[in-house]
Amino acid sequence: MPNDKNYFYIPQIKKRNQKATLFKATTLLAIIFSISFLIFFLVDIVRAGYPAFTQTYIQMDVAINEEVVENPYSALKGKNLKIASRAWLRDLPNMIKENPSWMNTTQTLWVLANSEVDQYVKGKESRTHERERAYVDELRAEGKIERKFNTIFMTTGDSKIPENSGIYASIVGTVLTIIVTMVIAFPIGVMTAIYLEEFAPDNRWTQVVEVNINNLAAIPSILFGLLGLAIFINFFGVPRSSPLVGGMTLALMCLPVIIVSSKAALKSVPSSIRQAGFGLGLTKWQIVRDHVLPLAMPGIMTGSIISIAHALGETAPLIIVGMIAFVPDAATSFTDASTVLPAQIFTWAGMPEKAYLERTAAGIMVLLVVLLSLNAVAVYLRRKFERKW
Amino acid sequence: MSTQTLYLIFFGGLFPLMFLGYILGRQKAIAMRSQGIKMHSQPDQYGWFSALYTGLPIIMIGVCGVFLYLFGFRAIPASLLVTASLGVGALSLALLVKSIKASTKARDLVEDLIKGMLIGASLVSVLTTFGILLSIIFEALQFFKMQSFFNFIFGLEWAPDTAFLEGAGRADAHAAEAKFGAVPIFAGTFYITVIAMFVAIPVGLLSAIFMSEYASSKVRAQVKPFLEILAGIPTVVYGFFAALTVAPFVVKVCNFVGLEAQYQNALSSGIVMGIMIIPFISSLSDDVISSVPQSMRNGAYALGMNQAETIRFVVLPFAMPGIIASMLLAVSRALGETMIVVMAAGLRPNLTLNPLEDMTTVTVKIVEALTGDQEFNNPLTLSAFALGLVLFVVTLVINIISVSTIRSFHRKYKVSTL
Numbered sequence: 035m036p037n038d039k040n041y042f043y044i045p046q047i048k049k050r051n052q053k054a055t056l057f058k059a060t061t062l063l064a065i066i067f068s069i070s071f072l073i074f075f076l077v078d079i080v081r082a083g084y085p086a087f088t089q090t091y092i093q094m095d096v097a098i099n100e101e102v103v104e105n106p107y108s109a110l111k112g113k114n115l116k117i118a119s120r121a122w123l124r125d126l127p128n129m130i131k132e133n134p135s136w137m138n139t140t141q142t143l144w145v146l147a148n149s150e151v152d153q154y155v156k157g158k159e160s161r162t163h164e165r166e167r168a169y170v171d172e173l174r175a176e177g178k179i180e181r182k183f184n185t186i187f188m189t190t191g192d193s194k195i196p197e198n199s200g201i202y203a204s205i206v207g208t209v210l211t212i213i214v215t216m217v218i219a220f221p222i223g224v225m226t227a228i229y230l231e232e233f234a235p236d237n238r239w240t241q242v243v244e245v246n247i248n249n250l251a252a253i254p255s256i257l258f259g260l261l262g263l264a265i266f267i268n269f270f271g272v273p274r275s276s277p278l279v280g281g282m283t284l285a286l287m288c289l290p291v292i293i294v295s296s297k298a299a300l301k302s303v304p305s306s307i308r309q310a311g312f313g314l315g316l317t318k319w320q321i322v323r324d325h326v327l328p329l330a331m332p333g334i335m336t337g338s339i340i341s342i343a344h345a346l347g348e349t350a351p352l353i354i355v356g357m358i359a360f361v362p363d364a365a366t367s368f369t370d371a372s373t374v375l376p377a378q379i380f381t382w383a384g385m386p387e388k389a390y391l392e393r394t395a396a397g398i399m400v401l402l403v404v405l406l407s408l409n410a411v412a413v414y415l416r417r418k419f420e421r422k423w
Numbered sequence: 424m425s426t427q428t429l430y431l432i433f434f435g436g437l438f439p440l441m442f443l444g445y446i447l448g449r450q451k452a453i454a455m456r457s458q459g460i461k462m463h464s465q466p467d468q469y470g471w472f473s474a475l476y477t478g479l480p481i482i483m484i485g486v487c488g489v490f491l492y493l494f495g496f497r498a499i500p501a502s503l504l505v506t507a508s509l510g511v512g513a514l515s516l517a518l519l520v521k522s523i524k525a526s527t528k529a530r531d532l533v534e535d536l537i538k539g540m541l542i543g544a545s546l547v548s549v550l551t552t553f554g555i556l557l558s559i560i561f562e563a564l565q566f567f568k569m570q571s572f573f574n575f576i577f578g579l580e581w582a583p584d585t586a587f588l589e590g591a592g593r594a595d596a597h598a599a600e601a602k603f604g605a606v607p608i609f610a611g612t613f614y615i616t617v618i619a620m621f622v623a624i625p626v627g628l629l630s631a632i633f634m635s636e637y638a639s640s641k642v643r644a645q646v647k648p649f650l651e652i653l654a655g656i657p658t659v660v661y662g663f664f665a666a667l668t669v670a671p672f673v674v675k676v677c678n679f680v681g682l683e684a685q686y687q688n689a690l691s692s693g694i695v696m697g698i699m700i701i702p703f704i705s706s707l708s709d710d711v712i713s714s715v716p717q718s719m720r721n722g723a724y725a726l727g728m729n730q731a732e733t734i735r736f737v738v739l740p741f742a743m744p745g746i747i748a749s750m751l752l753a754v755s756r757a758l759g760e761t762m763i764v765v766m767a768a769g770l771r772p773n774l775t776l777n778p779l780e781d782m783t784t785v786t787v788k789i790v791e792a793l794t795g796d797q798e799f800n801n802p803l804t805l806s807a808f809a810l811g812l813v814l815f816v817v818t819l820v821i822n823i824i825s826v827s828t829i830r831s832f833h834r835k836y837k838v839s840t841l
Contacts, residue, residue: 054731058637064629068701069649078668079660225544233538234545245826247548252752252822253815254759256786257555260811263793264558270493286551293548317530319537347657350761350786354793376659383663383766391667398660405655413648 079402083395086187089197090147090155092117093178096126098136103127110145113169117162121198122146144180149196149389155179159388187396191362192378196389199382201397206364207277207357207372208346214281214368215288215345220338222285223292227334230293231300232322251290258287259354267355275356275371283351288341295337299330332419339412343405349376375401429505436509437481440516441474447520448473448529455525464530472529475536477516484508559815562799562808569802570603575809578604581772581788583803603806605813607772611782615693615768616757618778622697623757624750627704634705635712636734654702662766665695670767677779684779687769693778696763700753707752707829711745712738714833748828755821759814761786785810 044050094114096102102109106126110118122145130136151170153160162170173179191203226247234240262283266272272279303326311321352358358377365372373381375397382394449470456462462469488504523529567575582602630650634643670691677684684690715738723733739746769781770791792807799805 050729050732054729057731057735058633061629061633061637064626065633065646067626068630068653068698068705069646071698072649072653075656075664078664082667222544222547225541226548229538229541229545233541243545243549246552248826249819249822250548250552252755252818252826253552253555254755254761254786254818256759256761256789257559257811257815259793260789260808261551261555261558264562264808265554268799269558286547286554289548289551317534319534343655347655347659349657349659350765350790353790358794376657379663380659380762380766383659383666394663395667398663401657401660405657406652409651409655 086396204378210277218285227296259351299333566805618693631708665767707749748825
């Protein structure tokens with residue numbers, strides 16, 4: 035027996051150590067759970083979304099004549115008409131206008147397939163008829179079906195025809211919205227931070243402002259939507275669904291993040307720099323403008339980029355201010371009706387057609403790539419300009 | 424003239440005038456100084472002085488004009504207003520430059536104006552809070568004029584369909600009266616939050632323990648980005664994932680076991696919401712656990728405890744107030760979460776304890792009531808604001824409690840991360 039020789043032997047020690055190992059393993063398990071969820075999630079989204087980056091085209095003989103210009107649906111007959119995209123046919127008169135030499139000839143063209151055929155070709159669940167499937171298989175055997183890179187997805191707006199819908203309009207809307215957000219939130223946020231960190235006396239009022247900012251950061255984002263609806267739209271008459279109202283709403287939501295990170299950045303600038311400035315007879319504002327602010331800028335930028343990433347993915351307040359409208363064309367000004375990428379994802383996710391599903395996932399992939407690269411930029415800035423005083 | 428050209432003229436006049444003010448003020452100061460006059464401030468401060476105080480009246484008149492127009496007072500044509508503001512600006516520029524004397528305290532005046540601007544900026548965040556509060560309360564009061572407050576808080580049935588008909592001008596005599604009893608909605612919100620917490624609290628807390636107690640700094644640096652990515656995924660994406668992958672999976676598992684589950688169920692949205700909240704809990708708890716003084720741990724080791732026992736019996740009880748506060752913050756996050764539940768939990772107010780049925784939450788009802796094209800005089804639209812008021816009050820109370828707890832914890836141990 036070990037306790038004959040070792041007076042410090044504790045009989046329970048083995049059990050206790052086992053328990054300790056178990057506990058450590060449990061904590062490790064929790065981390066592994068989170069990471070494996072993340073990987074599973076990303077794989078799942080990519081698996082659902084990558085087919086949307088290709089689109090099925092079918093080689094067909096299209097008879098072009100005067101009648102087709104009037105009624106493009108008459109260009110194709112029978113089975114061909116059933117598997118071609120209505121959107122492509124609708125666009126046919128424009129193509130004829132661009133190529134006048136086509137008139138009264140029969141052209142062999144790559145015709146966009148409709149979404150159900152597209153889904154069938156991609157091996158997914160599809161509502162195509164048995165006869166059409168046989169026809170498509172036949173065409174495929176002849177090499178008349180090809181999956182080409184999906185340029186439509188990147189160049190068009192929303193559409194009720196799945197194969198003709200894209201994210202371009204929503205990306206334009208997102209860019210406009212974020213511009214408005216940053217133009218409002220960045221100066222106001224940085225100015226607030228400067229005031230609180232450099233100028234404000236430590237009194238009751240300053241504390242109220244600080245507590246208020248902390249609370250604002252934790253208010254559910256949907257309530258900012260209610261504010262936007264009640265005040266910006268109903269009270270000030272800003273056009274509904276416009277990037278302007280969306281950007282203003284998001285700006286208020288981003289403010290606390292920018293303020294808190296800017297304050298931290300200003301705080302990290304050592305006070306010796308300010309003392310040196312005072313010693314030279316500078317005013318407070320001159321010191322802030324010429325010395326403290328430039329030194330704090332990398333930190334402020336990092337915080338702002340992170341808040342842009344937040345704003346980019348935000349959906350709920352924008353839905354409330356009407357940015358889920360059906361918008362086929364890209365907005366050209368800040369007051370046009372527009373939609374944003376997350377709202378587009380939300381709209382597509384609710385569509386009954388299966389073809390929208392892969393587009394939703396593809397939209398998510400685009401959104402995630404943008405967000406991750408923004409975060410990477412923020413991390414890079416932080417690493418590059420990080421300074422130990 | 425269109426609004427756009429007016430804005431163009433306005434800003435096209437504002438900036439050159441300010442620039443001119445800077446140049447003229449500076450030139451005058453330089454000229455005076457070269458005559459041997461002792462000036463109060465440096466020349467460029469006189470420049471800034473005349474530039475800023477030229478811009479001030481222009482912008483003030485512009486802002487007043489915009490407000491007048493918004494409140495329906497349109498007697499003065501906008502073009503006249505723009506001209507007037509620019510004219511006043513030019514006049515004040517001339518007067519300012521003329522008034523520059525050796526004793527003009529340009530430096531102090533600029534400092535005051537800048538400070539005023541900074542204070543103005545800091546007011547925006549306060550105004551935002553009041554804006555949210557006022558807009559919600561105002562509309563919610565409208566709602567409570569139509570529906571009784573008591574029925575809203577304690578009513579068991581939410582059936583606003585006939586209110587929609589009234590709003591559409593087709594109030595049928597034989598249609599049942601609209602009912603706005605929000606208890607099923609509150610119950611659904613609460614229930615989904617509880618499910619989310621069942622996922623988020625154990626995983627988040629254990630992750631925090633691993634990150635702060637067990638992981639080496641190298642492992643920490645590698646694992647942390649993953650949690651940050653998890654935190655950075657937009658909620659609409661989580662919602663899509665819940666509806667696309669998790670819900671069918673839950674249904675499949677339930678069918679396998681012999682239970683019946685709906686495709687929109689509380690369980691799947693709760694689970695996904697819980698996963699969304701994991702990084703939130705883990706980072707806050709990580710901060711709290713890291714701020715427990717090392718001497719506590721050393722004391723426990725000296726008494727013969729191993730690391731796990733130290734964590735369980737010394738570190739965690741010590742950090743408990745902070746951990747509970749971070750969980751409360753996570754609860755308020757879950758209560759206000761919108762997209763996941765909109766996409767995966769359903770629209771039907773359903774008073775049940777079965778997590779496999781569809782349920783609805785406060786946020787879902789807000790979105791549902793405000794997405795249609797509706798007039799603001801009907802109770803269905805206004806009910807969104809009443810629900811928003813409840814959400815605002817509850818999350819605000821939770822936040823105040825938890826933030827003050829975390830703060831006092833950090834103050835006690837002199838670590839500031841929040």
